[in-house]
Amino acid sequence: MPDPIDVFIGKRIRKERLNAxxxxxxxxxxxxxxxxxxxxxxxxxxxxSGSRLWRIAQALEVPVSALFPAEQPxxxxxxxxxxxx
Numbered sequence: 321m322p323d324p325i326d327v328f329i330g331k332r333i334r335k336e337r338l339n340a341x342x343x344x345x346x347x348x349x350x351x352x353x354x355x356x357x358x359x360x361x362x363x364x365x366x367x368x369s370g371s372r373l374w375r376i377a378q379a380l381e382v383p384v385s386a387l388f389p390a391e392q393p394x395x396x397x398x399x400x401x402x403x404x405x
Contacts, residue, residue, distance in 0.1 A: 322365070323364075325388075325389065326364040326367055326368075327364040328388075328389050329361075329368060329373070329387055329388065330361055330362045330363055330364040330368075331362070332386070332387045332388070333358075333361055333362050333368075333376055333380075333387060334362040336380045336382050336386060336387065337362075339380075340380050340381065342379075343355075344358045344359060344362070347376070347380070350375075350379035351372065351375045351376055351379050352375070353372075361376075373387060
């Protein structure tokens with residue numbers, strides 16, 4: 321089972337890609353991977369490396385921080401990671 325943070329990052333990549341009006345193929349070309357690899361990032365089947373995440377943020381013209389949750393999960397209640405989109 322993927323880590324909740326990886327799932328969140330994958331969903332955020334997808335959201336920002338759609339906001340930018342890009343297909344998976346177009347974003348994959350911009351970051352130098354096949355679209356199947358981007359699908360795996362978005363679905364959290366594969367983890368995104370730090371350098372790849374930086375390239376994704378550049379291609380989407382967003383800060384890297386836009387791809388991360390605003391807070392860390394904790395035991396005191398649901399975090400941004402736990403909330404559905």
